[in-house]
Amino acid sequence: MVEHDKTLTTEQKALAVNLNPTQYGTIVEIGAGQEVARQFFSAGAAAGTIAKTMSAYDMQVSDDIYGKAGRYVSRERVEQMLVHEYDLLHSRLDEVRSEDTQYFSYAATVTARSYSQKNECHGWIGIRMQLEPKAPPSEIVMHVRMLDETNKEQSEALGIFGVNVVYGAFHYHKDPKVFIESLLDNLVNDFGQKRIEVDLIHFAGHTFETVENRLMNLHLVRSWCCRAVMFDAKGSSEVPGSMLRKKDVLVIRGSFKPPTKVHVDMTQAAMKQFLEEEGVQGDEVFTVAEITMAELANDGETDDTGFLARVDLLNKLGYNVLISDYLRFFRLRSWMRRYTQNRIGIVLSILDFDQLFNESYYDGLEGGILEAMGKLFSGNTNVYVYPTRIGGKLVTLDNVEVADNTQYLLKHLTENKHLVATKTWNDENLHISARNIAKEIPLGQGDWEKQLPDPIRDEIKARCMFGYCELPEK
Template structure:
């Protein structure tokens, strides 16, 4: 294949002319945009055994079974199941020995006559990477960002062609496959916030790293993992929920992190605005806190943090939103009721530092307006003063001039609340020091880490933990350099 990016026309035609690839294209909701490409370029009889669409809900239910939501992962999987079984039933004996069968399916909501809160869709391909192989599968969730219906349809057709082409010719390199999905597109038109690959073609593929690559490539700004460690589409889990979120490095998670969350939870659950809604707690790590000095992401370190936080029972959000007002706006897209943000005094000081908003047109005032636009509340954990050992709380943060008035207003309206820890950490404590203690072999680290987390760190050798500290250097050398993502 040439090194240049192929056009959608070239990709569709090359696929049509490949006599070993044959299958079904099934689309509901957004139009026959993917199938259209293969018929437009010519030679579709060599690739498309069947193309279909079922727009009417009664027809759709009769074919794929009833569903509560038609634009959903469940509906997509039902489409793949039905069409793949049918394909093999009718064609496997006739040409299965020399054919790589596939089913492409999508279910998409695009702009129409009635306004939509979100234009998005689910795309998937179930395929054989070689004749007679067990099926493999790639599933995506996309958000269509164009303002015009015809542009959304165009983007849907292009990404669909990219997906089908990539599973035919790039399946052996999942990261190259992922990169190719926005060929002839850009992230201003289409966002991919979930990818899941499974099956014999992807036995060596870790979906956690594949989803991290979405952020690295700029295809998404947020990815989400559930407590089982599986990547999830954020809207699936966050929609119509009240949320409590704590941002941190979590390398590792400490008792102080958990104390902050517990105290915030107690206040959060007392807020009357959350009574009617389900609740979810999130631990957020920004990509800034995953970077190595050379600007790359240490994938081993990323996996250790996600593994630890998920194993102790939390949803983990990875974002490249540096500022709180950015993540607040993102969560507000899905939230109902309250969004509670847990932070400490040092972060609160940064939040009210004007120099962090020099690039925002309206400066700190615009940033605060965005942060508190919806029902957002800050729960702030105190620190100890180095001078006298006393507590430094929300009430003692001194801001001068107009910022002081803004801060006082947010306090008086209940947008900023102080937390009262039973056993505040001493003035010298920093969560970053815990990682250094682990790497040095100092057993004192265990007193700073929750019991279950400490157990996992020891069992799995996380964050540089060595059972034999004297052999740590030799052991680290034997592991080689960490895998990085650029």
């Protein structure tokens, strides 16, 4: 088992790499200066590690070196940089360097805070390396967001992060989860505030052939490298900002263990009304199913691969999937607002009111339930409420019961159309409970099969998911 040494300073990490006579490579950085290279030079003995440093800021110069790219701060560009620099090292040095040499190329292309712009500060960072002499290359690529306020602070943080990447690649590669956990070393203050966020990671190449990258992206959330990760409708890990930017977003939250017919009904009912909202265009609506890590804890989910089965099932229904650690609804909305100023629609069930209007749910929040509601329903946000049946009684937004001291709050939100009842619902499916179905699936064939969309039922049976093991028919 690889152990993560959390006591090491950035200087100690840089020096450890510099003093290893076999690790030798190139550091190329576009944007935010050359802080990674500076860290290695400042630590001392860098002549044994650094073959070249470079910063090709000019677009024409960058294109001449690496070739054209659709965007300069992109995965495409950082991949071009990594491959070009790595191949160049071999072509120039193979005949003169020791056979024990482990070559690496580190590359970063970022857009940091500037005097003239207040744009999102983010970037692509990667390392391509030999983890054994003469071995085929392995590669790690990441997308990062810089959270500091000034260019100087962001540059400094990127320098620390780069050292963590290079050191971690050589010391923690046998356990990619430990590598992830080491990325924010010396980048979190005493109050738990991060200076950098990593919201996508991808391992590839010789050493990482068996790595399941979706599990690694899930671990980004578990290890607090970010608050949320996203999978597209095909199940691939994607940068959340790229998928949500300038989109109208309709999100449904749940445990989805498993996705049921009522989940589909809720989405369809809300979508009809969402498309009627001012400015919403059908071809721009981004539909996403969100699962919070709190749901995993409540479900007793300990196997990440079992959890990813939910992602697969939601993909079968055409959903993009968001995994977050946001327990409260308003936190989720605030996170999405980072990336889009377009309209946001949130689909809730009446059953969610047990949390939504429970004051203890907002313990620790200075303004309590009033602050939470203000943040949830502010600006360009619609919340659609889907009915349910409880004890045979149809419970809707019009007759739902909440605690006496929140009744007027509910009335205010309803009358001002912050909470909006769905105009349609499928009464035949209102009795469906995913939790009840989850208990029935391990028993084999049964009525639960009729409560799931056909693709979900077939996939569960074909892959023996959620404990399903088909019993012989009588």
